């Protein structure tokens with residue numbers, strides 16, 4: 001009964017099998033393996049971007065920080081939502097890898113930047129000449145950290161503003177597949193066709209062991225990324241073990257199947273939560289993550305029976321008035337089964 005994170009889930013057996021198969025014999029190191037050639041070609045097909053640079057790293061933080069470093073100068077602002085992972089959960093890695101670019105927080109309901117707030121934030125930046133930071137890239141998260149999804153029009157409205165000011169847009173796609181399935185669109189629709197320049201394409205949360213791809217649509221930028229990845233100590237020598245995860249992840253649309261499973265599981269959980277007296281969903285869950293308030297007594301019952309998930313704030317005590325409403329985050333990874341959800345709901349009820 002672990003609903004703490006999609007990272008709490010296992011890797012998919014097909015990814016594990018691919019790792020074992022890739023272990024046979026020798027392969028050239030540092031991304032020159034034949035598996036990478038195949039995986040790169042497949043991902044370019046998925047994105048309908050035959051020229052795109054495709055690079056693998058083993059964490060989402062590395063993908064985000066290195067991608068942003070490729071697009072931001074040290075004296076730039078990077079515009080991101082107040083709840084962005086790059087702001088809240090990366091220990092300053094984007095600032096570190098950009099040599100000090102300043103994250104500039106933009107508001108908007110449900111974890112999504114509002115176009116008005118983005119425009120105001122851009123206008124308020126870079127108007128002090130040499131004394132202030134300059135306008136730099138925008139970073140959007142899709143699906144957002146609050147389990148919501150930007151529609152294609154919402155994405156386009158934000159990238160249009162970025163373009164108006166000559167700024168690039170990065171997409172943190174740690175849950176890219178979940179968002180794509182939720183929108184029922186193509187990877188190209190959700191990225192370059194919507195004005196996105198560079199994507200952190202997540203695999204780890206959705207069935208891989210540890211693999212994220214950075215997809216750069218402007219081939220001119222690719223070499224710089226490659227240098228930054230090496231200099232930033234994220235070029236894996238035994239790279240084939242990253243490549244093979246991506247290859248297995250993309251084969252037969254496994255990535256979309258798994259995202260469909262976790263989104264569907266989460267929708268079931270949301271339906272059950274809505275029927276619990278006193279429970280309240282804080283955002284409309286578009287993908288595999290729910291933020292909800294529940295009475296402390298419900299949390300206590302579930303957690304004492306072994307359920308794992310995060311309360312917000314993390315250290316909220318379970319002892320105290322049973323009726324107090326306490327917020328929590330519940331995440332369904334791809335392996336969640338109906339009975340796991342029924343079990344949690346029964347306890348919360």
Ligand SMILES: Cc1ncc(COP(=O)(O)O)c(C=O)c1O
Nearest residue numbers: 059060061062085141145172174
């Ligand atoms: C929105 C988002 N971006 C990026 C990441 C990647 O983080 P990590 O460096 O832990 O792989 C996560 C993981 O929690 C995330 O939720």
